[in-house]
């Protein structure tokens with residue numbers, strides 16, 4: 001049972017959806033009810049909150065959802081919530097339902113919004129990291145990353161089949177904005193000849209040299225994994241440069257949103273369930289501004305303030321691994 005004055009919690013998803021969000025929602029709802037709390041679902045993230053799109057949830061509202069990708073609560077990106085006036089309106093709407101704490105499932109942007117809501121209006125907040133990009137500071141893992149990598153690896157394996165049959169080079173563009181995480185992991189797991197990361201300058205000479213060396217030693221295909229960067233389409237720029245500078249022909253495949261859908265992997269289901277459970281326990285225990293994080297293989301709590309930064313650093317040893325295995 002809750003040992004604070006908190007009686008009613010609400011949960012929302014915000015930013016890009018990610019597979020496993022439904023597992024987190026289910027865990028939040030069922031843990032809250034187990035703690036004797038009322039639990040509300042806010043539809044469509046901060047935008048839905050500002051439209052008062054809120055309903056009470058029950059144990060059965062979240063039945064039969066954990067195996068599905070996407071989010072039953074839906075999600076959004078909201079300009080209005082970025083303004084102090086928007087957040088004041090959100091606070092008024094939350095209070096009108098008797099809601100006294102909020103669980104936000106989302107990425108670094110959603111966390112920054114939640115932190116402001118806490119600082120400006122005193123709402124206790126607990127964040128659950130949900131984004132395929134694995135780019136939130138303070139946590140080794142964000143829900144959906146494993147499924148997105150799995151989806152991309154499946155796709156690249158298929159591309160490899162046709163690339164081999166025609167002796168072709170493919171540039172496969174993966175999601176992740178400024179985060180190198182998906183590109184690097186997919187590159188290692190598919191035996192890519194090269195990975196182009198969002199923060200690095202592109203070394204076309206090296207890419208062309210690697211492809212040429214591979215062909216000379218009898219390789220029948222080459223795959224370059226490119227992280228999309230701020231906007232999709234970098235694959236076509238790489239294609240153009242390889243053609244113009246080295247007369248090298250390459251095909252482009254942008255995997256896009258296919259990476260973000262589909263049934264969550266067991267890893268995502270497990271971590272999301274643990275995080276949803278811990279988030280409610282933390283609020284029920286009187287925590288004011290925390291987030292669930294995954295550190296050293298365990299779900300634990302951390303101050304929300306340590307999770308507000310977008311993470312785009314990567315482990316150099318992973319690049320070394322990829323490079324040394326793709327000779």
Ligand SMILES: Nc1ncnc2c1ncn2[C@@H]1O[C@H](COP(=O)(O)OP(=O)(O)O)[C@@H](O)[C@H]1O
Nearest residue numbers: 015016077078081082106107108109110112113
């Ligand atoms: N600095 C901020 N201040 C207030 N709200 C923000 C801020 N950054 C993001 N948000 C809110 O969070 C939403 C989701 O952020 P976004 O960066 O798109 O996704 P993610 O949370 O997945 O990183 C935004 O549409 C906006 O409403």
Ligand SMILES: O=P(O)(O)OC[C@H]1O[C@](O)(COP(=O)(O)O)[C@@H](O)[C@@H]1O
Nearest residue numbers: 015016107131132133175176177260
């Ligand atoms: O949904 P949109 O607007 O197409 O955004 C695509 C972006 O969303 C993501 O899938 C996830 O981003 P967030 O989780 O930070 O919102 C990125 O990998 C991708 O660049």
Ligand SMILES: [Mg+2]
Nearest residue numbers: 107108109131
């Ligand atoms: Mg983000």
